[in-house]
Amino acid sequence: TQLLEQSPQFLSIQEGENLTVYCNSSSVFSSLQWYRQEPGEGPVLLVTVVTGGEVKKLKRLTFQFGDARKDSSLHITAAQPGDTGLYLCAARSGSARQLTFGSGTQLTVLP
Amino acid sequence: DAGVTQSPTHLIKTRGQQVTLRCSPKSGHDTVSWYQQALGQGPQFIFQYYEEEERQRGNFPDRFSGHQFPNYSSELNVNALLLGDSALYLCASSLRIRDRGSEQYFGPGTRLTVT
Numbered sequence: 001t002q003l004l005e006q007s008p009q010f011l012s013i014q015e016g017e018n019l020t021v022y023c024n025s026s027s028v029f030s031s032l033q034w035y036r037q038e039p040g041e042g043p044v045l046l047v048t049v050v051t052g053g054e055v056k057k058l059k060r061l062t063f064q065f066g067d068a069r070k071d072s073s074l075h076i077t078a079a080q081p082g083d084t085g086l087y088l089c090a091a092r093s094g095s096a097r098q099l100t101f102g103s104g105t106q107l108t109v110l111p
Numbered sequence: 112d113a114g115v116t117q118s119p120t121h122l123i124k125t126r127g128q129q130v131t132l133r134c135s136p137k138s139g140h141d142t143v144s145w146y147q148q149a150l151g152q153g154p155q156f157i158f159q160y161y162e163e164e165e166r167q168r169g170n171f172p173d174r175f176s177g178h179q180f181p182n183y184s185s186e187l188n189v190n191a192l193l194l195g196d197s198a199l200y201l202c203a204s205s206l207r208i209r210d211r212g213s214e215q216y217f218g219p220g221t222r223l224t225v226t
Contacts, residue, residue: 042201042217088153098167101153
């Protein structure tokens with residue numbers, strides 16, 4: 001069973017600061033996704049990465065997939081209070097169709 | 112274009128009871144997956160349904176069962192409820208043919224509390 005480790009578990013920063021969240025595993029992924037979840041709601045997909053070394057940008061969010069497809073990072077520039085939420089990475093390995101989730105990073109951006 | 116919908120939004124049950132949760136997938140999607148999310152944790156995969164059959168299953172006991180209907184909607188049933196079954200139950204839909212690289216879209220979840 002692949003295990004996805006996310007760090008940090010909790011992060012509280014001031015508006016305007018930059019931050020990076022990490023997702024690591026000893027397994028190779030066929031694809032990896034990042035989600036954001038707000039209290040009482042389901043996860044909302046932010047991005048999917050499938051190619052080693054891939055970098056995707058979504059406004060102030062930059063997602064990177066490791067060359068060996070075992071790790072990923074999410075970097076937020078100039079964080080805003082609206083970025084507050086639980087950030088989850090989720091991955092598939094091999095022929096698996098289900099997603100395996102990390103335990104999440106709870107981000108709080110203070111105004 | 113309706114997204115994934117789930118009902119009910121909240122549910123309170125007593126230990127030993129049975130519960131049924133419902134999910135309608137996003138329009139055009141044919142595969143439904145169910146996840147359990149305990150407070151402060153990431154979602155855990157329960158099982159996935161496609162063509163009205165359970166195709167994959169996570170590490171959950173037989174008390175957890177499901178069904179998919181011809182219109183692709185799905186139900187999750189949990190028997191003999193335990194306190195530890197209290198969680199947010201999430202339904203996600205996807206398109207099977209693109210499943211390996213495609214995204215799963217999640218519903219808002221059903222918050223189940225077992226007392």
